[in-house]
Amino acid sequence: MTAPHFDPDTVTRLIGDAVTAPSMHNAQPWKFVFHVDSGALALYGDPDRAMPRTDPDHRSLHLGCAAALFNLRVSAARIALPVRVQLLPDDAEPWLLATVTIDEAAGTDRELASLHDAVRRRHTSRYPFSEEPVPTALLDGLWAAARLEGCRLTVPDTWHIDTVLGLVRDAEHREEIDPLAREETTAWTSPAQNASGTRRDGIPAAAFGPKASGGPAPVRDFGWANPIPDRGWAVFEKRPQLALLSTDGDTRADWLRAGQAMERVLLRATADGLATSMTSHPLEWPELRWTARDPVAAMGHVQMVFRLGYGPAGPDTPRRPLTEVLDIRE
Incomplete structure (x- = not known):
């Protein structure tokens, strides 16, 4: 057979x-x-x-x-x-x-x-979310989604949220003074306003979201790399609702499990009516990534930081044509 x-x-x-x-x-x-x-x-x-x-x-x-x-x-x-x-x-x-x-x-x-x-x-949303809390039942569903892929989702306490937000700001400063890091970010951002332009990858200006007014934003700001006139300002939520995705180990196999868990959590959140964004900014610097972990959690390798809440969905971002990413071999 x-x-x-x-x-x-x-x-x-x-x-x-x-x-x-x-x-x-x-x-x-x-x-x-x-x-x-x-x-x-x-x-x-x-x-x-x-x-x-x-x-x-x-x-x-x-x-x-x-x-x-x-x-x-x-x-x-x-x-x-x-x-x-x-x-x-x-x-x-x-x-x-x-x-x-x-x-x-x-x-x-x-x-x-x-x-x-x-x-x-x-879609990733870099827009302000409301202050409405995410219900515990939905957070439990996201926790279960991560567990199905062998990972852990942690909702940090107030002190831990403050720590992670501080690490985001620290990472932004490090990138600003590191010419190689700045070069990479600039290369992958675009002043094009939408996904209908000629570029089929990277982050278009429409996905930057507004600049933060009245305090730092809980999302990564790509606007400094390619400044956009009349980008606009907005007040972001005072207490962002974060969740940390972690694994027990930090091997390539762990990363592949974490990536699947990441997407499972994002799709579950989307299906439940939540807006989402992610930041890997503080995780790109080894000395900051270690600090992002919860010291009492069993799974201590943070793989992604999620921001969850209620707000506008992010725009479409460009995608490469299938002819570039799929090779059919006889």
């Missing part, structure tokens, strides 16, 4: 959903290769889209690629396609991050399928 294989049309559909995932500076550092003969779909990291200064060990690159992998899993579940994922399948190919095959024994996950509607609605 012949084992079931992907077909090119299905692969194109899956990758179309996969590439809507978030990535550091919207670099979209992934490459998918579909091997028609074997029926295997491979996910590679793209070293040409790495950031040597601010992501020297490629941790964030792994997170972004894993978020795309999670979207692929959601897309497969939506059409009741059972898939099996193998992380880091070949030590001889370090940029081969995962392989995906059809495996009827794997079954399908209804919870994954229920997240499909959120895949293309999820």
Whole structure:
């Protein structure tokens, strides 16, 4: 009996959903290769889209690629396609991050399928959120989403929130005085106002959000890299609602699990009507990243900082055409 294989049309559909995932500076550092003969779909990291200064060990690159992998899993579940994922399948190919095959024994996950509607609605929002608290029931659902991917989601206490916000400001200052870090950020931001321009990656000006008035913003400000006239000002929430995604270890496999958990949390939040943003800013500096952790938490390696709340959804950001990210090989 012949084992079931992907077909090119299905692969194109899956990758179309996969590439809507978030990535550091919207670099979209992934490459998918579909091997028609074997029926295997491979996910590679793209070293040409790495950031040597601010992501020297490629941790964030792994997170972004894993978020795309999670979207692929959601897309497969939506059409009741059972898939099996193998992380880091070949030590001889370090940029081969995962392989995906059809495996009827794997079954399908209804919870994954229920997240499909959120895949293309999820956008990073760098706009102010209201002061309305996120209900405990929704936070519990996000905690459960992270646990399903083997990670931990922590809602920090007031003192810990103040610590993390202080680290964000410290990271901003470090970037301002580091010419290589400034160069990377400038390269991945664009003065174009929307995703309809010629550039198909990076962060367009429309996604910068307004400048903060009356105090620092709880989001990363990309506007200094490419100043935009008449960008506008706004007052952000006084007490942002943060959550920290952490893992027990800090290996490449941990990063890939964390990236899938990151996207699962984001899609669950979107499905629950929450607006979201993320910041990796303080996590890009090793001495700051260690301070971001909760000293009493069992999982001490912070992989992402989420901001959650009620507010406007962020705009679409550009995406590379599938011809650039998908290679079909006979």
